[in-house]
Amino acid sequence: MDALINYLLQFGHLNTQQIALIKSKGVEKEIKKDAYYQKAGKIPREVIFLTEGIFRICYYNHKGDEITKYFIDENNFVADLDSYNQGIPSTEYAQAVTDSKYIALSKEAMLDLSLTIVGWDEIVNKIIVKGFAEKVTKISTMMSEDATERYLRFFERFPTLANRIPLSYLASYLGITQSSLSRIRKNISD
Amino acid sequence: MDALINYLLQFGHLNTQQIALIKSKGVEKEIKKDAYYQKAGKIPREVIFLTEGIFRICYYNHKGDEITKYFIDENNFVADLDSYNQGIPSTEYAQAVTDSKYIALSKEAMLDLSLTIVGWDEIVNKIIVKGFAEKVTKISTMMSEDATERYLRFFERFPTLANRIPLSYLASYLGITQSSLSRIRKNISD
DNA sequence: CAAATCACTTGTCATTTGGCAAAAAGAAAT
């Protein structure tokens, strides 16, 4: 829970009382590797903060391929904001790719915090914007790189993960086939 | 100016007085094709709403290539939010790729609106989040497509633009070389 | 243990894309 508080404090001030309130609203939960936290079609009713482990966000494209949109690691929020805010079914899946722990804040809790803590909305918005901006920059950067560069960049960020998740997850994220990824890994290790 | 108001009204309610205030704060400006609205190194001091024309956001990667990160068309905000909020130099360029018109809202105006109009911040944040979410989804989708599909998708969205902007702008956005783009266009027209 | 299943690797070949340079086409300047 402290990880969440420390993270929040990067984006604004919170006094002891406010921190206590947040802690009282957060619910610590766990999810096993491979389990889906969120499935397309379901309406998200909470926002979660990853404290341990890694998630991936994925969806099916028009050809029926399963595409990994991006990975999310520790100390980041996970939420399909559009669906969450509008109360409509999500179009994406969120899957734990390792055993993970997270803190859940229900929609009611978020509303309560928003009404009680002056500056809460501002903190949340800063976090959301930062998260999106990072995603745009990262994916955009990938567009101008070749597959090997993209793989190396991923490897740099998730060194322990690259060889422990299914090829399909990573290949679809990198925008290449599983075979190509297999060959790229082979070339690098030579 | 009405385009801006109509756009804002999609995200929340505004009464006549509030609308008048917003209009009084907005400054209508123009920019010529090819001119840079924003350059890397400058600190952005305003947010703008594009009413006519198309901008592109670009930067230089570590190899020195100029990369088009994305295009922005009418009825969208343009802002390097990170730099704008923190008051630090931008790392990106924003260039008009066609003659354009926009409404500028200075940082002071934005603050004023924020303090005066209840719900202003909420409207602004909804817009920001929506814009980012769209960008992430769009670029992410491109990752799973081949160059021809990416070009066709761009062509669909900006039919009049595809043949009127320099190859380099579009090619770097699509993540391919100018030669490849030239060949793709040729193949399609056959 | 054997069989079945799944994930990954490899082989083969076609296609796409890149790198480079020259040619062609367009645009701007004189």
Next chain:
DNA sequence: ATTTCTTTTTGCCAAATGACAAGTGATTTG
């Protein structure tokens, strides 16, 4: 109109990637 400059197209070949199938290895299941 000619020259100059820039942009786009094309040719050529190498490298990267995709498609498909077969092979390998690991894991699970009975």
